[in-house]
Amino acid sequence: MEFRPMRRVRQQLTNETCLEILRNATSGTLAVLGDADYPYAVPLSFVYTDGIIYFHSAKSGHKIDAIMHHDKASFCVIDKDEIHGDEFTTYFRSVIAFGRITIVSSLVEKLEGAKLLGRKYNPGDEAALTRELEKGLAHMELLRLDIEHLTGKEAIELIGKN
Secondary structure (H helix, E strand, C coil): CCCCCCCCHHHECCHHHHHHHHHHCCCEEEEEECHHHCEEEEEECCEEECCEEEEEECCCCHHHHHHHHCCEEEEEEEEEEEEEHHHCEEEEEEEEEEEEEEECCCHHHHHHHHHHHHHHHCCCCHHHHHHHHHHHHHHCEEEEEEEEEEEEEECHHHCCCC
């Protein structure tokens, strides 16, 4: 599939800036095709590595049902959202990843993805991570979004101020 080009190319972030935002952000919103083909968007914690975004999930629910029905998804991260009321605008910076999402079936990949998540949100505590994975890995799913297209945009006022 060919993705449409950004209309305001002057405001487009470089690929490296987009990846830096994904590496550093702590949450974003996953959008999938939900019940009766209504969009379903849910905020999630995540970890980015090598063109892949991992999320942890319960084993059942709206998100899992949607992913099993349709594997296309997008994930949006807001890096900056600064209101400038006197200018009637917002200084923003955001990234959107488009791709296909799957439920990880490999136990090895599930463990590695869960470790990446644990190390991101509780760095330096391997003992606690090991205990948590021993207790909870069997009760969770790991979701994998393979990025097919990545785009980022910032407010015109932020261009050159990164």
